[in-house]
Amino acid sequence: MNFERFFAEEMAGLKAEGRYRVFADLERKKGDFPKATHHGPAGQRPVTVWCSNDYLGMGQHPAVTAAMHEAIDRCGAGAGGTRNISGTNHYHVLLEQELASLHGKESALLFTSGYVSNWAALGTLASRLPDCTVFSDSMNHASMIEGIRQSRAKKAIFRHNDPEDLDRKLTESDPAGSKLVAFESVYSMDGDIAPIDEICDVAERHGAMTYLDEVHAVGLYGEQGGGIAQRDGIADRVTVIEGTLGKAFGVMGGYITASANLTDFVRSFASGFIFTTSLPPAIAAGALASVAHLRRSQSERNAHQERAATLKRRLEAAGLPVIPSASHIVPILVGDPVACRAVTDRLMDDYGIYVQPINYPTVPRGTERLRLTPSPLHSDDDMDSLVKALSEIWQAMDLRRAA
Numbered sequence: 001m002n003f004e005r006f007f008a009e010e011m012a013g014l015k016a017e018g019r020y021r022v023f024a025d026l027e028r029k030k031g032d033f034p035k036a037t038h039h040g041p042a043g044q045r046p047v048t049v050w051c052s053n054d055y056l057g058m059g060q061h062p063a064v065t066a067a068m069h070e071a072i073d074r075c076g077a078g079a080g081g082t083r084n085i086s087g088t089n090h091y092h093v094l095l096e097q098e099l100a101s102l103h104g105k106e107s108a109l110l111f112t113s114g115y116v117s118n119w120a121a122l123g124t125l126a127s128r129l130p131d132c133t134v135f136s137d138s139m140n141h142a143s144m145i146e147g148i149r150q151s152r153a154k155k156a157i158f159r160h161n162d163p164e165d166l167d168r169k170l171t172e173s174d175p176a177g178s179k180l181v182a183f184e185s186v187y188s189m190d191g192d193i194a195p196i197d198e199i200c201d202v203a204e205r206h207g208a209m210t211y212l213d214e215v216h217a218v219g220l221y222g223e224q225g226g227g228i229a230q231r232d233g234i235a236d237r238v239t240v241i242e243g244t245l246g247k248a249f250g251v252m253g254g255y256i257t258a259s260a261n262l263t264d265f266v267r268s269f270a271s272g273f274i275f276t277t278s279l280p281p282a283i284a285a286g287a288l289a290s291v292a293h294l295r296r297s298q299s300e301r302n303a304h305q306e307r308a309a310t311l312k313r314r315l316e317a318a319g320l321p322v323i324p325s326a327s328h329i330v331p332i333l334v335g336d337p338v339a340c341r342a343v344t345d346r347l348m349d350d351y352g353i354y355v356q357p358i359n360y361p362t363v364p365r366g367t368e369r370l371r372l373t374p375s376p377l378h379s380d381d382d383m384d385s386l387v388k389a390l391s392e393i394w395q396a397m398d399l400r401r402a403a
Contacts, residue, residue, distance in 0.1 A: 018337030019359045026354070030065070033057045033377050038354065047354045048382055050372050055220060055328065056300045057377045058250030063293050064286045071285035079278040083267075087277060091284035096255070098291050102218075102226050103241045105257035109267055110284070112276055114215045114244030115143040117254030120272030121242065122147030122182060122211060125262075128269060129153075131177035135169055135208070137161065137194070139187050144213060148182065160187075163198040170206040179208035185228035186216040189363050189371065191329025196229055200237040209239040219248025220301060220328060225294040245287040249294070253279050253287060303376035304328060311374045314383055318391045321403040323369070330372040331358075332390070333403045340368040343393055351389040 014020040025039040026049070034049040034057070058064055071091060081087035092110055099108035111117035122144055126134050133154040136144065139161075148155050156173065159165040170179060181203045183194050196212065203210045214227035222230030227243065229235040240262065245253035256263065267273060294300065308328040315322045315332065323331040334340040340357040347353040359368045372386075394401070 018339075018341050024348070024354055024356070028059070030060050033060050034375060034382070036354070038348070038352075040348075045352060047348065047352045048378075048385070049354050050374070050378075050386060051354065051356045051370075052373060052375070053247040054250050055248045055373060055375055056250065056294070056304055057375050058219070058248065058290045058294070058300075061250065061290065061293065063289045064250060067289035068282040068286040071282040075281040077282070078280050081278070082274065082276060083278045084274060089278070089281040089284065091281045091288060092278060095284045095288045095291070098288055099243070099255050100257050102224060102291060102295060103230070103243075103257040104226070104235050105241065106260040107263040108255050108257040109263045109273065110279060111254040111256075111273060112279060113252070114242070114246060114254035116272050116276070117242055117244075117256055118143035118213060119147040119150070120270040121240065121256045121266050122180075123150040123272070124266050124270040125209075125211070125240075126151035126153035126180055128265075129178035129180065129209075131174065133173050133177055133179055135166060135173075135179065135181045137183040139190075140182060140184060141188075141213060141215075144182055144184075153180075161192065161194050163195060163202045166199060167202045167205075170202065170208060173206075179203075179206055180211060181208050182211040182213075184213040184216070186214075186221075186327045186329070188216045188329060189331065189358065189369070190323060191325030191327040191331060193228060193326045196232060196238070197234050200234065204237075210237070211240045211242065212238045213242050215242070215244040215247060215254075216327070216329070218243040219290075219294050220304060223298070224296075225291070225301065245283075245290070249287055249290040251287040251290060252283050300376055304374075307374040307376055307378055311372065311378075311383055311386075314387050315390070318387050319401050320387075320390055320394060321401055323403045328373070330374065332370040332372065334368050334370065334399065335366055337365075337368045339397065339399060340370070342397065343370065343390075343399075346393050347389055351385065353386055353389055 027037040029035050036049050037044050038047045079087040096108040126132050134148045135156050138157050156169045158169050185194055217227035219225040221228050229238055240256055240258045242256045245251045321333040323333055337359040344355050344357045355370050358371045
């Protein structure tokens with residue numbers, strides 16, 4: 001077999017479909033978010049970033065960067081090993097205690113990313129619970145799907161955000177087997193929010209555990225940034241709450257929070273935790289400072305919600321096809337992968353605005369879109385430039401206006 005030809009043909013197919021991913025070479029500017037420098041074929045140029053998951057700009061917050069500098073000066077660069085073999089730094093312990101307190105749980109466990117925390121925790125629970133069936137929302141993230149797949153447990157997919165369909169599938173399952181319901185709070189592509197309370201009602205009736213991914217909600221919702229479950233006062237009803245340190249908290253890493261027994265179980269059996277070098281102390285220190293700050297401060301969350309609501313109104317008033325969203329996510333429907341790529345290329349090349357196209361398999365075919373993530377640091381002038389650019393591109397390309 002000619003392996004190089006196979007690889008080249010596969011990549012050519014992606015490019016022909018408009019699904020080939022091109023990375024934007026960006027240099028973030030401390031103290032000037034959402035501005036960045038784009039290193040492209042024509043050289044360097046300033047751009048405004050409209051698709052960052054650093055939702056609150058905490059990646060440049062003085063308390064976060066100061067904590068990281070201090071940790072490097074105190075502990076050096078790396079952690080020195082896995083958590084079991086010399087790699088548990090005191091910052092890891094303090095951060096896990098802070099995260100458990102944030103979610104009102106007994107214990108927390110750190111992972112190197114949100115993807116790994118979902119993959120490892122779900123895979124471990126589902127594979128080791130006796131005769132387990134996982135009930136997974138049809139729009140769950142790839143990391144959750146991969147963890148469930150690797151567990152080789154039985155699975156049932158329930159319709160997105162549909163407690164009644166979940167109830168039917170739980171009713172049809174073996175009453176003697178273990179049951180685990182896995183879902184998200186804020187779904188990152190449509191920006192819709194799960195009916196957590198109703199899903200917990202159904203799960204409790206059937207004696208099922210609940211596993212809630214809050215990666216697009218932690219830091220952003222709740223009186224202390226504990227997510228949608230905290231906002232709605234129902235975190236105690238959820239068995240496992242999973243989150244990330246790489247989005248609203250602005251640093252890196254993932255985690256789960258749950259009972260002491262459950263987190264100890266995952267700690268002891270999850271290969272994705274056991275055999276991985278632990279986060280550098282400076283990363284843990286920065287995350288700890290970010291979580292602690294956002295537990296005390298509501299101003300970032302208030303400004304974030306105002307910016308998101310304002311941008312939605314501005315885009316809708318301009319006749320752009322904004323997909324309705326109950327959260328801070330602002331999706332604009334394009335509906336074609338080639339056109340979606342062309343829109344983002346024009347934004348970058350002609351207007352100095354960076355938005356990444358979202359195509360299949362991240363979203364279903366025919367729903368290709370722009371995914372805008374306004375932050376408290378996007379100004380009215382930034383919005384003026386974005387709305388003007390999109391309006392001109394939509395008209396020039398004769399794109400559809402209905403979401």
